[in-house]
Amino acid sequence: MDLQKKDNYTLVKPTEISIEEFYSSFLEEVKNFKKEHLVLHFSETFNTTIQEILLFLNIANDFRENGISFVIICKGIDIDDVPDEINIVPTLAEAIDILELDAIERDLMNI
Template identity: 55%
Template structure:
């Protein structure tokens, strides 16, 4: 797993061969990221399936309850098939936009 941090977010790119292996490694290190806005970048992973993204539902909900953003970058996913509790963006720039919109919503009390 490749981790790069900025003042606004932490970007995590899986280096594992499968989403399930990444998820296990991520869960083991999750305590290090609870106060950070997270972007999980699956854009280099070919054929990430909706079922695999749904494995992150509990983490996404828990993370957002802490007042932080949790966004996954994934190409080729029909956003309409994803529950609204999971934020998915097709590009890095759109993931940044989601983090900024989340911040505005938090400031407005949503």
């Protein structure tokens, strides 16, 4: 797993050969990210299915409950087929937009 720390988020790119292998590695490391906004970039690595995306549903819910953003970049997934609890977008630019929108939403909730 390749980690790139940015100003306000961490970009995670899988280096594993399968989503299942990445998921196992990610579960071991996710506790280290509990205070960081995460963007998982699958589009360059895997042809990901909706069932594989759903592996991350509980993690996405945990992040949301703790006021932290969790976004998955994945092309070829119909977002209408994915639960609203998972932020999934086709590009990094859109992932950054989601991070900004989440930050605005959190700010508005604290007013």
